[in-house]
Amino acid sequence: xxxxxxxxxxxxxGDVHACDRVNFTVNKGEFLSLVGSxxxxxxxxxxxxxxxxxxxxxxxxxxxxxxxxAKVYERIRAGIARSFQIVNLFDALTVxxxxxxxxxxxxxxxxxxxxxxxxxxxxxxxxxxxxxxxxLADKSAxxxxxxxxxxxxxxxxxxxxxxRPKLLFLDEPTSGxxxxxxxxxxxxxxxxxxxxxxxxxxxxxxxxVVFRYSDxxxxxxxxxFLADGTPEAIKANRDVANILxxxxxxx
Amino acid sequence: xxxxxxxVQPKLLLFAAAAxxxxxxxxxxxxxxxxxxxxxxxxxxxxxxxxxxxxLLGYTGLLSFGHSAFFxxxxxxxxxxxxxxxxxxxxxxxxxxxxxxxxxxxxxxxxCVRHTRIFFGILTLALSQVLWTLTYKFFWVTGGSDGLRVxxxxxxxxxxxxxxxxxxxxxxxxxxxYVLAVFAICVVIMxxxxxxxxxxxxxAIRDNETRAAFLGLRIRRFRWVAFLISGTFTxxxxxxxxxxxxxxxxxxxxxxxxxxxxxxTLLGGFRxxxxxxxxxxxxxYLKTYAVAATEYWQLLLGVVLVxxxxxxxxxxxxxxxxxxxxxxxxxxxx
Numbered sequence: 001x002x003x004x005x006x007x008x009x010x011x012x013x014g015d016v017h018a019c020d021r022v023n024f025t026v027n028k029g030e031f032l033s034l035v036g037s038x039x040x041x042x043x044x045x046x047x048x049x050x051x052x053x054x055x056x057x058x059x060x061x062x063x064x065x066x067x068x069x070a071k072v073y074e075r076i077r078a079g080i081a082r083s084f085q086i087v088n089l090f091d092a093l094t095v096x097x098x099x100x101x102x103x104x105x106x107x108x109x110x111x112x113x114x115x116x117x118x119x120x121x122x123x124x125x126x127x128x129x130x131x132x133x134x135x136l137a138d139k140s141a142x143x144x145x146x147x148x149x150x151x152x153x154x155x156x157x158x159x160x161x162x163x164r165p166k167l168l169f170l171d172e173p174t175s176g177x178x179x180x181x182x183x184x185x186x187x188x189x190x191x192x193x194x195x196x197x198x199x200x201x202x203x204x205x206x207x208x209v210v211f212r213y214s215d216x217x218x219x220x221x222x223x224x225f226l227a228d229g230t231p232e233a234i235k236a237n238r239d240v241a242n243i244l245x246x247x248x249x250x251x
Numbered sequence: 252x253x254x255x256x257x258x259v260q261p262k263l264l265l266f267a268a269a270a271x272x273x274x275x276x277x278x279x280x281x282x283x284x285x286x287x288x289x290x291x292x293x294x295x296x297x298x299x300x301x302x303x304x305x306x307l308l309g310y311t312g313l314l315s316f317g318h319s320a321f322f323x324x325x326x327x328x329x330x331x332x333x334x335x336x337x338x339x340x341x342x343x344x345x346x347x348x349x350x351x352x353x354x355x356x357x358x359x360x361x362x363c364v365r366h367t368r369i370f371f372g373i374l375t376l377a378l379s380q381v382l383w384t385l386t387y388k389f390f391w392v393t394g395g396s397d398g399l400r401v402x403x404x405x406x407x408x409x410x411x412x413x414x415x416x417x418x419x420x421x422x423x424x425x426x427x428x429y430v431l432a433v434f435a436i437c438v439v440i441m442x443x444x445x446x447x448x449x450x451x452x453x454x455a456i457r458d459n460e461t462r463a464a465f466l467g468l469r470i471r472r473f474r475w476v477a478f479l480i481s482g483t484f485t486x487x488x489x490x491x492x493x494x495x496x497x498x499x500x501x502x503x504x505x506x507x508x509x510x511x512x513x514x515x516t517l518l519g520g521f522r523x524x525x526x527x528x529x530x531x532x533x534x535x536y537l538k539t540y541a542v543a544a545t546e547y548w549q550l551l552l553g554v555v556l557v558x559x560x561x562x563x564x565x566x567x568x569x570x571x572x573x574x575x576x577x578x579x580x581x582x583x584x585x
């Protein structure tokens with residue numbers, strides 16, 4: 001069942017085609033990896049779908065509804081959430097508050113002005129539950145700015161996950177962390193996402209990570225899709241190998 | 252849960268400390284005399300203005316240079332109510348003046364929160380100066396540079412009035428407790444606001460607007476509501492100030508007065524809740540004694556501001572809080 005579909009989605013920056021008539025589909029329940037070299041258009045595609053950028057042309061359909069020009073908060077209410085390539089947290093707030101804010105927002109309690117935030121037992125319980133799933137419960141009182149890089153990456157995903165989205169975009173969740181932390185982060189993220197029955201699209205450069213965790217892999221190159229298939233099919237694709245090794249594509 | 256216990260204890264200490272300060276403030280007047288009591292009323296009113304201003308600066312990350320507008324609107328509302336409607340009740344001043352200040356804040360905020368950083372600051376400054384100019388030019392309505400006189404109001408729905416012998420003395424003593432009560436209510440309301448989900452959202456927007464938007468927050472709407480609350484608090488300060496001062500002139504709408512509200516907040520510290528309260532009271536004393544000490548009092552205040560920014564960028568309360576944290580770390584065994 002198709003959850004998200006883009007139809008001829010295009011975005012141009014000057015002469016550069018960040019996305020060039022991209023037709024992208026995400027099926028419900030899958031763990032999909034979006035790969036490609038730097039500048040391939042992966043983050044631009046996620047920015048277009050999440051509402052961070054407006055497309056020049058084309059359409060975005062989510063659960064069959066056209067959300068091409070929907071506002072960011074409307075997309076989030078529809079069930080699309082994302083994390084960021086560069087960790088994007090509320091550094092002065094505690095780890096607890098970072099996650100609790102997502103839950104308040106999802107439950108439409110965020111505009112409450114005459115109630116103390118930490119008195120909401122339901123939100124408090126769920127926040128600790130999410131933090132526990134991501135292994136951050138013991139850091140709940142620490143300001144987010146005081147976490148180690150690996151923990152910050154996890155919290156970044158936890159903040160997006162706490163919105164309980166139907167579709168979660170994770171932009172390079174393991175960039176800038178050690179090889180050991182990468183495995184730990186991806187194990188945690190993939191198990192939480194799969195347990196929560198959330199459809200996930202991960203942008204990732206580390207192909208070992210991609211092959212290990214993905215149900216399907218889509219490769220982008222110069223704003224277009226180059227390949228789309230299972231990890232085994234992508235492994236066997238010569239064009240993909242050439243791009244990854246820096247060899248020019250065959251004519 | 253351990254987390255519950257550890258978070259409840261500091262809160263209890265905070266409430267206990269606040270109660271002690273409130274009791275001490277209530278006991279002060281007989282010991283400090285009439286003049287100091289009067290100064291303290293001005294200080295408490297300044298603290299209310301700074302408390303409101305800091306919701307915008309400290310918690311939302313927006314620096315307004317136009318809060319004199321809301322203070323002035325509050326003050327002139329009282330003057331108009333007295334002159335044109337003959338109203339003498341302080342409660343009616345508050346009940347009618349507050350919505351006026353809120354409406355003005357809502358209008359100014361609607362325009363200003365479309366921008367951030369310097370553009371926001373310039374817009375607030377420009378709008379407040381429009382009001383200042385109007386107040387000067389429409390002298391047949393506002394009294395121009397002479398301003399409007401405001402007589403002593405009645406308190407508690409007319410049950411307490413101030414006429415006859417010792418009227419001034421009785422007014423200062425009575426009005427002190429009135430302002431102290433309003434101040435205490437304002438502190439509680441603001442404390443709840445900044446600790447509410449709404450208050451946390453403001454802090455999130457301040458720290459990372461992009462991420463806040465991707466939590467589904469409607470950023471401009473949150474900023475607008477913060478602006479409205481902030482302006483209304485400052486308007487309330489203006490309402491309380493004018494019966495004490497006895498006169499309102501366009502000076503309270505002029506930009507240096509907005510600068511004074513910024514100064515108060517920086518003096519106490521804008522990254523903590525109590526900073527603006529301490530800053531508002533201290534600034535009142537600082538300015539009063541500077542004016543008495545030298546005709547170059549602006550120069551003196553300027554030097555204090557420069558030193559403050561260079562030596563205590565987190566303000567007095569921020570510096571004390573940092574020192575206390577350091578001390579706690581030192582006391583902890585390795």
